[in-house]
Structure formats: C-alpha cells, structure tokens
Amino acid sequence: MAIPIPGKPVRGSESGAPIMAVFDLLGKRWAMGIIWNLSRGPSTFRGLQEHCETISPSILNSRLKELKEAQIIDRSLEGYHLTEMGDELFLLLKPFGEWSLKWAKIVAPEEAELWQKRLKEHRQKKI
Secondary structure, X not given: OOOOOOOOOEOOEOOOOHHHHHHHHHOOOOHHHHHHHHOOXXXXXXXXXXXXXXXXXXXXXXXXXXXXXXXXXXEEOOEEEXXXXXXXXXXXXXXXXXXXXXXXXXXXXXXXXXXXHHHHHHHHOOO
C-alpha cells in the first residue's frame, strides 16, 4: 500500500510538495477521523470501528496500514496509538477543530446554538 511521498506526484500536486503529500494522506476517507479518535488515547480495531461509526472494516484496515506506514500511528499491546509525529500533527490540527466550529456558525446559522455549545466544550477539553 503506497502512501503519498514528498517529492513524488500526489493528488493536487505534480511536484509532490511535502504539504501536498500530507494533505493527500489526510484527505483520504476516515484518515482524519482515526487521528482525531486516537488523540484520546489508544484504541483497538473494534474500538475505532465503534467511534468512527460508519467506517467499513476494509477502509479502516487500509487507513490504519497507511497511517502506520506514514509513521503517524503505531500498534502496541494497548491497541493503535498516535506516534510522537502523530501527536505533533494532532496539536497542529486541533485549532482547525475550533476554527471549524466558528465557520459552522456562519454557514449554518440555524444550528448556531449547537455550534456555540460544541465550541465551549472544545475549549474546555484538555486534549
């Protein structure tokens, strides 16, 4: 299973700029959801299936292999977990979560109360 490699053509970039390779990897179905769920701590395959709800076993298996090959996650006796690089990536992604809630209030104002509640919860989390 080949992961996007910096310096090689990837989706959206013939030059394979490192940022585009990362965007290609993270843009695959469920990649971000897996990282987000593992930011809470280690999880088994079944645990990830439950947290990701509609993910098929074959997609979950593919994403886990790709994220492991990319050294974003690893597997131990406790289950799958973020590596040091994965933790660093999550810290970079976490502000996007907060930004997305602000954005949602603008594009879906009918749900503004829900987004405000989630934004407050997001800010209180110690992840």
